[in-house]
Amino acid sequence: MxxxxxxxxxxxxxxxxxxxxxxxxxxxxxxxxxxxxxxxxxxxxxxxxxxxxxxxxxxxxxxxxxxxxxxxxxxxxxKQDLIPPSGMGRAKVLEWLGYLNSELHDAYAVFFGAPLEGEAKEKAYKEVDRLLNYINRAIGESENEYLVDDNFGPADAYLFVLTNWSKSIGHDLSPYQNINAIRDKVAARQxxxxxxxxxxxxx
CATH class of the missing domain: 3.40.30.10 (Glutaredoxin)
Structure with missing residues (x-):
């Protein structure tokens, strides 16, 4: 490949x-x-x-x-640890991937086009924060170690990569303790x- x-x-x-x-x-x-x-x-x-x-x-x-x-x-x-082969577990992985791709990815992506200024920039930051608040809350309400279950998987990798972009756009991730807990575990992986x-x- x-x-x-x-x-x-x-x-x-x-x-x-x-x-x-x-x-x-x-x-x-x-x-x-x-x-x-x-x-x-x-x-x-x-x-x-x-x-x-x-x-x-x-x-x-x-x-x-x-x-x-x-x-x-x-x-x-x-080992079949990264994604469940079928059923609700696999569906939940796809649900997270769809949300990250269609919502969070797009919210960050606007910063990489034409330069944003003033009110447009603030509005774009607020949209990123709105989506991160939802993700942070969902993680906090779950008993899982990662987004879907207790195993690292593709949704966690995607979340890690997208939230890495916060540094590039001057966005503060520190309020999102639950997201950062997953980010830290992902970052440590070989x-x-x-x-x-x-x-x-x-x-």
Missing amino acids: KLYYSPGACSLAAHIILNEINVDFDLEKVDLKTHKTEKGADYYEVNPKGYVPALEINPGLILTENVAILPFLAQHDP SVQIAMRDEGLIA
Whole structure:
């Protein structure tokens, strides 16, 4: 398999899960401004949508979108710890992935387009906070160690990656103790440390 990624982008979640399942894979960095890969290929020929991640499963067989890629990879976990094979547990993973992808990802993403100023910027911060408040409260009301159960999974990786963007946009995560408790556990995982080093995010 090959993962097309951009350092620190949402493709980092797939990179983490690839490390978790301990499979052989290649990485190819994408410049999202020029839409060229590090090998000089036109990324639009890989993924016509133009953004990451894209997972090449076999030559010519490409899967895109985190809500598809992350469960696909997680189901290859030989211990079946990353995602339940069926039933309500699996449905809850997909529910969280859908929410993170359609709501939280979009709320952060507005900061990476045209510069925000004044009232528009404050409104964007409030939207991020509204969504984080919901997630923080949901974690606090649960007895689980992670978002879905007591096992780390793809939704936790995705939440970690998205909330990493708070630093880039000058947003304070400190009020969200329950989110930070999960973030700390995720950050300590070897799969995460390796992925972040490989992407040049940490030394």
